[in-house]
Amino acid sequence: MPSQPRPPAQPVSHRGRRAGHSGTREALLDAARDQFADHGYDGASLRAIASQAQVDPGLIRHFFGSKQDLFNAAMEDRALITDRLMAAIAGPQDGIGARAVDAYLRLWEDEDTSPILMSMVRSAMTTDHGADLINEVIVARLAPHTEIGIDSEPARQITLAGAHLLGVAVSRSILKAPPLVEMSHEELVEALAPMVQETADRVIEALSGRDSGV
Amino acid sequence: MPSQPRPPAQPVSHRGRRAGHSGTREALLDAARDQFADHGYDGASLRAIASQAQVDPGLIRHFFGSKQDLFNAAMEDRALITDRLMAAIAGPQDGIGARAVDAYLRLWEDEDTSPILMSMVRSAMTTDHGADLINEVIVARLAPHTEIGIDSEPARQITLAGAHLLGVAVSRSILKAPPLVEMSHEELVEALAPMVQETADRVIEALSGRDSGV
Numbered sequence: 002m003p004s005q006p007r008p009p010a011q012p013v014s015h016r017g018r019r020a021g022h023s024g025t026r027e028a029l030l031d032a033a034r035d036q037f038a039d040h041g042y043d044g045a046s047l048r049a050i051a052s053q054a055q056v057d058p059g060l061i062r063h064f065f066g067s068k069q070d071l072f073n074a075a076m077e078d079r080a081l082i083t084d085r086l087m088a089a090i091a092g093p094q095d096g097i098g099a100r101a102v103d104a105y106l107r108l109w110e111d112e113d114t115s116p117i118l119m120s121m122v123r124s125a126m127t128t129d130h131g132a133d134l135i136n137e138v139i140v141a142r143l144a145p146h147t148e149i150g151i152d153s154e155p156a157r158q159i160t161l162a163g164a165h166l167l168g169v170a171v172s173r174s175i176l177k178a179p180p181l182v183e184m185s186h187e188e189l190v191e192a193l194a195p196m197v198q199e200t201a202d203r204v205i206e207a208l209s210g211r212d213s214g215v
Numbered sequence: 216m217p218s219q220p221r222p223p224a225q226p227v228s229h230r231g232r233r234a235g236h237s238g239t240r241e242a243l244l245d246a247a248r249d250q251f252a253d254h255g256y257d258g259a260s261l262r263a264i265a266s267q268a269q270v271d272p273g274l275i276r277h278f279f280g281s282k283q284d285l286f287n288a289a290m291e292d293r294a295l296i297t298d299r300l301m302a303a304i305a306g307p308q309d310g311i312g313a314r315a316v317d318a319y320l321r322l323w324e325d326e327d328t329s330p331i332l333m334s335m336v337r338s339a340m341t342t343d344h345g346a347d348l349i350n351e352v353i354v355a356r357l358a359p360h361t362e363i364g365i366d367s368e369p370a371r372q373i374t375l376a377g378a379h380l381l382g383v384a385v386s387r388s389i390l391k392a393p394p395l396v397e398m399s400h401e402e403l404v405e406a407l408a409p410m411v412q413e414t415a416d417r418v419i420e421a422l423s424g425r426d427s428g429v
Contacts, residue, residue, distance in 0.1 A: 041341050044257050125390055126340045127255050132390045151393040160394040161383065161406060168382020169375065176339055176346045179365040180374040192375060196410070 026064050028054040033075040034116040042072060042124035042131060072120075072130055079117050082108055082138050094205060098198025102166070102190045109170050110186070122171060135167075155204045162200040169193065240278050242268040247289040248330040255337035256286060256344045286334075286344055293331050296322055296352055308419060312412025316380070316404045323384050324400070336385060349381075369418045376414040383407065 032053035036045035047068060051058035065071040089104030090097055108114045121138075124131030150156065169189070173181040184192070246267035250259035261282060265272035279285040303318035304311055322328045335352075338345030364370065383403070387395040398406070 156394045164382040164386035168378040172378035180370045
């Protein structure tokens with residue numbers, strides 16, 4: 002029942018609120034994020050989600066409607082991802098690379114955001130769910146700069162840098178490529194910051210020739 | 216029955232050989248590559264593979280044993296991937312970046328190798344199958360340089376470059392990030408070659424200080 006009115010979206014601080022009506026909804030969202038993160042969209046079963054949340058599977062339909070509605074609700078906090086990246090990018094241009102990579106790697110380590118990223122990436126591999134959300138996250142912040150077409154140089158630079166970081170995060174956190182697993186957070190920041198800094202410099206330079214800043 | 220003797224591995228040239236005993240085996244391998252590529256290891260069903268190959272599902276067990284044995288057999292051609300990359304890297308040091316990126320992107324476009332890459336990547340997201348093979352492909356060629364530990368700078372450089380390229384290929388071919396989909400093969404080579412060239416230069420420099428060349 003996707004058209005059924007749902008409680009308004011609220012900042013979700015998970016882990017721990019289990020009592021009463023909103024406790025059940027929160028427990029289902031926590032369980033959904035865990036299961037989607039571990040198994041991807043196709044692999045996660047509603048039965049396993051309900052079981053982990055210790056509620057009747059029928060409550061999923063009651064609270065969320067379809068599996069895809071549940072997925073979308075579980076991913077509602079994805080704004081955290083762009084918010085934190087944008088907060089890291091704000092500030093002196095010199096140092097954007099290191100701050101952005103540091104923030105990006107933390108997103109994959111933080112218990113609030115890593116299940117969202119894992120869910121999106123694992124789901125995106127075999128369904129459009131997840132892929133659409135990732136593309137939205139990567140290009141969402143281009144929207145205010147409506148003059149930036151997808152075939153523009155800034156859009157390409159930003160997307161290439163995002164793809165680079167995604168490849169490293171996937172290789173480290175999912176594929177567990179030995180050399181990347183062995184590297185510390187700080188070593189990875191040092192290795193990746195120059196690429197992101199160069200991208201930032203190029204994008205800022207390209208945009209400064211237009212009517213808006215970054 | 217994983218311990219059952221199997222026909223010796225042979226160079227597989229797929230698509231089109233369907234007659235007789237080896238035709239059935241080939242048809243099953245083709246179907247397996249297609250289904251693993253589209254759905255990943257967990258999502259691919261033996262029933263769908265047998266159906267696509269137009270054979271009885273029991274023949275999968277007869278020819279290959281378990282699902283994982285079938286997966287490994289279907290991925291047997293993965294040596295093509297490292298072979299083609301190594302062929303591209305051979306030659307003048309100047310231009311390794313462009314040649315390697317060109318070869319890498321072709322691997323994702325070629326009908327012999329793209330199902331292997333898609334199968335490995337999609338499977339790797341939710342199981343260790345695939346991840347192990349990808350790590351093997353990325354680091355296999357380090358093995359001859361046994362002095363290169365996984366925490367050495369050359370190993371890190373090569374793995375980071377591999378992760379970068381993987382991120383771009385995944386973003387383009389699976390996530391279908393609009394700016395990357397819009398870019399041509401040639402534009403991508405131009406954008407990525409400098410990063411790979413820099414990696415190659417650093418690795419060659421690091422290795423030239425040791426007892427073996429590249």
